[in-house]
Amino acid sequence: MPIAMLAKAPAAGLRLAEVAEANRPTQLPLLARIAEMLATSESVTHLLVRGSLASGTADRLSDVDFVVGVHDRDLPAFTTALDDLMTIAGGALLPGWRDAIVADLGGVGFVYLVQHEGKLHQIDVYLAPASRISTIKGQTAAMVLLERPSAGITTTHIGQARHHLADLQGRPRTCTELLIEHLVLAVLLHKRIQRGQRFVAYAEWHRLHTATKDLIKAALAPTSRFWGWYRLREEVALTPIGRTCLADLDAAISSPAVPEAADVDAALNRVLELTRRACPHALDGLADAVAAYRTYMEMA
Structure with missing residues (x-):
């Protein structure tokens, strides 16, 4: 339409x-x-x-x-x-x-x-x-x-x-959709942090880490038959890119359970680098939008 x-x-x-x-x-x-x-x-x-x-x-x-x-x-x-x-x-x-x-x-x-x-x-x-x-x-x-x-x-x-x-x-989500999920969740998390909503921030922080895992699987193991986090290392750590992506994911899940604003910003930076490395096509047509998004986030 x-x-x-x-x-x-x-x-x-x-x-x-x-x-x-x-x-x-x-x-x-x-x-x-x-x-x-x-x-x-x-x-x-x-x-x-x-x-x-x-x-x-x-x-x-x-x-x-x-x-x-x-x-x-x-x-x-x-x-x-x-x-x-x-x-x-x-x-x-x-x-x-x-x-x-x-x-x-x-x-x-x-x-x-x-x-x-x-x-x-x-x-x-x-x-x-x-x-x-x-x-x-x-x-x-x-x-x-x-x-x-x-x-x-x-x-x-x-x-x-x-x-x-x-x-x-x-329908399975694409790499582009999963990248957009990270961008939206980062806005939500900043809102929770400003309001002092620690329990909600905890839940959405875990959802962001799960989105990172899903992005890695969509990029590097799109035909995976395994649900969730199971056998992730066996499927993804077969290439240098895969091992680097898993190191990014390890850094994410090793972060504090309830994030501060700086933790959210660091996670977003990791995900953008991960996307450029593992599925750069996900950024096609979004470069200006992501730049504008980051500018507005800095002004928040």
Whole structure:
């Protein structure tokens, strides 16, 4: 679905005043811009905002957390077009990370990093079939920004949407996707450290190390039949590059259990060097984006 096809319907009816009334968040202009962009698509039937922006507890580090209801018939095409929409029209620095942390609500989540007022902000976009939205509203304390009629959804459409989501969730991640996961997790970790959220930082730090292991396996043992960390040395340490990558991984898992900001920065530097060494194609087309990302991280 090209971007031109996503921008047909007017963005009328967005109930942004309710969010503003909740707590006047500094992210409101960014929320409004992304909401208006998403609402221009005729495929979008619902826009919800959840998390701290919906509850009135947002701070300057809070992410903008959307649930986007998409007509079941259009979900595969909309998912395919989302990266282009968010990077070209939404100003995201990088393609989205397929969120592995978000709760399963019957859809799929993506995390984007968007520059706003000189800082990187996290935009969470959870795509869900329109047929699931009533259930999601009952499961979350989300605030409705937009609600349109979603008539014409057939059992065939629902089946197509479910099949698409199952295929997407089951597809192995590429080296590029795993590199983007590191970049997103580094932003999340800096946020946890600034807030003093040690337990969450511990969990996300372990997830970053796991992403490093997955990146090494995707680059050097893509046909591995072994799950997780099992037989990693036997599969990877067969070449000088593999042994160097495992040394990087050893340095990562030997770091403190709960990181400081300097630990996160060192891990990111290691991963970028590892990527250049083991799978340089993962950086194709991302050099400027990664440079901009690092500049914004230094300004944070």
